[in-house]
Structures are given as C-alpha cells and as structure tokens.
Amino acid sequence: MKSVRCGVIGVGNMGAYHARGLAEGRIARAMLTAVSDLDATQLTQFPNLPGFTDSRALIRSGLVDAVLVATPHYDHTTIGADALQNGLHVLVEKPLSVHTADCHRLLAARTNPQQVFAAMFNQRTDPYFQKIRALVRGGELGELRRLSWTITDWFRTDAYYASGGWRATWAGEGGGVLLNQATHNLDLWQWMFGMPARVRAVCGLGRYHPIEVEDDVTAIWEYANGATGVFTTTTGEAPGTNRLEVAGDRGRLVYENNLLRFTQTTGLVSDFRRQSPQHYARPAQTEQVFEFPNHGGQHAAVLQNFVDAILDGQALIAPAAEGIGAVELANAMLWSSLRNAPITLPLDATGFAHQLRQLCATSQFKKTTAHKQHDEVAPYLVKDQ
C-alpha cells in the first residue's frame, strides 16, 4: 500500500475538520475516499465523494483502508468495533468510549495485531507536555509528592450545550466536562504521571448550565506511594486558569501561560530535611525555563502518525489501549461524587456501567436543541484543543 484510503464517520464539527484536512492533502500519503453521517445534509459538504448515511455501508464498501470515527461518544464503541471487526485500521476521537466496560469491548474487537488502532489525543503532541513527561519519567523531579492541575479555562456557553441533541445528557453523551473537554487533561495526566490508586471528587451537575451532567469538578487523588493530586475543572468559569504544578523530591515544575518553569534542588529534599542542622534552611536549587514556539502538530500530527503507523509501522503517539485511562478517571470521579465516597482503582467497570444506565433510565431532563452552528476552525495544521 502506497497511500491510505481514509473514510471519516461523523462529519459534524470535528469530523468535517479532519475530512477537510485529508481532502486538502495536508496528510502525506493519505486520501479521503468516503464520508458517513447519519444526517444526509452533512454529506453535502463533500459533494464529490461517496457518502453513506449508514456507517456500516461505508465500512463494508471496499473504498477505505482506515476510518476516523468522529461521532458522539457512545458510537465510538459500536462503530469502532464494527470497523475493527471488518479489518480496517481505526482512529477514534476522544474519549475512547463513555465508560470502561465499553472501552474493554472496543479494545477487544481488534484481534489482528497488524491493524492500527489509535485515539485522537492531540495534546500529546504539545512540546510542553512532552517535556514535562520526559522530566518526570527521567527522574529529574525525584519521587512525586504532590500534583495539582487547575484547568478551568474550558468555558462554554449555554448555546454550546444546546447545539447538539446528544450533548450533556446521560443518554446522549454519558457525562460532561470530564468526558468531553477535560478528557485531554486526564489523558495527559495519566500519560505523564501514571494512574492514582484512589479518587474522591465533588461534581456539580448542571452547576452553571441548564444541563444534567457535570460541568464543575474538584477532586483529590491518592497514589500508591502516598503522593496526592488535586484536579479541578469546569466549563463555567471565565477567564479560567490552566496551571499545572508538580512537586517531587528533587524540585518543582510549574506550567502556566505558555511557560514551563523547572526548579531543581541540588540533592533530594528528603535527605536535606533529615540532615540539615538548621531550622529554616532550604536546599540549594537551580531554575530552568522552557518556552516553545507553538503547541505542536496537534490533530494533524496524530492523523499523520496514524497513517505512518499503517504504512511504515511507526510507533503510535496515542495507542487506543491507552485511552482507557482518561475514561477510568472520569468515571471514577463522577461515581465518587454520586456516592459521596472514595473510589478505588481499577474501577468496577460493570458497577459503573450499571450506575450510568440508572442515570439514563431515571433522567427527567428535557433537552432543548438550538440550530446547530459550526465553530470557526483553523486550517488543518495546529488547533489548540
């Protein structure tokens, strides 16, 4: 194969963005050969391509080697599994699925190791997060002690939530800010620092918007080594903050406002604490500031990497199997809040799926949907979130 024939399933806001990137030739050695959307009017954006209102017909058309699934979240599982079972390579939008039981089902559908299966975690291409990961995993910070990420700049208006019938309902989306916006941060967190052992959280359901799912979260996580993490997110605050602070036994990292500041102590803080005879002394330290010219290749880089993995066996930036971490954290925080109790990880996947089914079954929420307006999108190159 010299070039990968790609189909995009779900050509709404994000899927159309991916499809245009492919159609405009921005991804080397890949071409857009078919699109699918339940809504036939969406297909008219691509008048010169075969369009399918049923994803199953596209998957079985013989027109594609790979599909990018950009439908609402629940369908990631069913459509992704169908494509994998029919021998296609699959790139699924975030989140991998709505809950971990579905993640397991979707991951199990790939039985041929030659099939490339990736997830669209575009923020992994950001040099700031790559640098933080390298410093932490390289041991530059020593053993982790305390993590804190305030990521409250995911502001959304009520009009955003009204823009799609599936958005912000238990039955349509399966969650709110944790599954949709902050899923990027949850993926990055587990990719950079690993998974905690226990989670407790307070989630505000419709605290700011007329929705039934969470739009405000404050959580405390505990790691097996005693390290703690605080994760705060919302779509209701403006201007909002994006500040990540990591303290380890050899110093501290702070990432905020496009600057990464790394303060490293000359030895271990724990040794200094035990050995210094002085009461108020601090360990000596050096400071490095990292500033990168941009936030990496984002969506286009993940899609190019997917194509390169198919053609050349290149290692994936975001293998789908790693997408379960963000879903598990999102599910655990929501469940902790609903039960007013800590949740131990790994999560009881069946128990949470049952909880979500109950939320769907008992929902009294009436969704009003406004006319859909597509967001302005940048050219298919670098798009921030």
Ligand SMILES: NC(=O)c1ccc[n+]([C@@H]2O[C@H](COP(=O)([O-])OP(=O)(O)OC[C@H]3O[C@@H](n4cnc5c(N)ncnc54)[C@H](O)[C@@H]3O)[C@@H](O)[C@H]2O)c1
């Ligand atoms: N990686 C990112 O930065 C990013 C950004 C935005 C959205 N997303 C993800 O993309 C997905 C779609 O979000 P969106 O904002 O584009 O939503 P959207 O509502 O604008 O588009 C979804 C499209 O899927 C179509 N659709 C629904 N069910 C379908 C089915 N069974 N088969 C085919 N088409 C179907 C709808 O008609 C619609 O056109 C979500 O999972 C979201 O999390 C990712």
